[in-house]
Each structure stands twice: as C-alpha cells, then as structure tokens.
Amino acid sequence: MNDLPPDLSRLRTLETWLQLTLDRVRQQIVVAEQRAAQQQRAIPPPPPDWVLQLSIGGEGRPIAVHAGGCPSAGRRARPVSRDQAMRALTEGLEPCALCRPDTELGIL
Incomplete structure (x- = not known):
C-alpha cells in the first residue's frame, strides 16, 4: 500500500x-x-566543603571554621581544604556551633 x-x-x-x-x-x-x-x-557551583569565617575589617583574620554551605559563615568566608580546616581547629580556631565542623572532621 x-x-x-x-x-x-x-x-x-x-x-x-x-x-x-x-x-x-x-x-x-x-x-x-x-x-x-x-x-x-x-x-550555581556547589559550596566548598570547608570555609573559614573572616573577621570584619581590613585584617580579615579567620575567626571560625564552618562546613561548606553553613549559613552562619556569612559573606566573609574563604574556602579551605579539609587539611587546612583540621589544622585551624587543632590550632584553636572556634568551630561553628551550628554546623559542627569539628564533629564532621572527627576532632572532638
């Protein structure tokens, strides 16, 4: 047909x-x-795994460690590697009480 x-x-x-x-x-x-x-x-690209929250002012020194994507990190945050985040915590930098990067990294 x-x-x-x-x-x-x-x-x-x-x-x-x-x-x-x-x-x-x-x-x-x-x-x-x-x-x-x-x-x-x-x-948008995914957030970094770890960030350091920086202080206000010209110095911009680290004041806390956060897991990536934590809303408490604010706008003044710098991405860091896992090793850098662990080093910052072991050297006394404060972990965020909300996202608990110290627990995530196995540092208690």
Whole structure:
C-alpha cells in the first residue's frame, strides 16, 4: 500500500513541504539547545566543603571554621581544604556551633 501521491508534481510539493518543516524543526532544536545551555550556566557551583569565617575589617583574620554551605559563615568566608580546616581547629580556631565542623572532621 503506497500512501504517497503517484504524480511528480505532488511528490515535489510534498518534498518542498517536508524540507521546510525539517528546517523549522532544526531551528527549534538550536533554540532549545541554547536555552538548555543558558540554564546549565545559571546553576550555581556547589559550596566548598570547608570555609573559614573572616573577621570584619581590613585584617580579615579567620575567626571560625564552618562546613561548606553553613549559613552562619556569612559573606566573609574563604574556602579551605579539609587539611587546612583540621589544622585551624587543632590550632584553636572556634568551630561553628551550628554546623559542627569539628564533629564532621572527627576532632572532638
């Protein structure tokens, strides 16, 4: 069973219509890919694992250790490695009472 027209004229018309439709679909694919790329860029990076909360003022000295993403760290926080966070705690820097980085790091 052939569902296509038998004559050349209608076959050419159908071919043109299909080509135009395919072009429109490809244009929409480009738009959708651009939108997906924009949404991908809009996702913020994950928080660091550990941060040092810094003091107010020009010195910016560390005043507390936090687990990454802790809301108590505030805006003045600097990401640090696990080793740096452990060293800061063992050297007497205060652990955050909310996120308990000392417990997370196994320092009690």
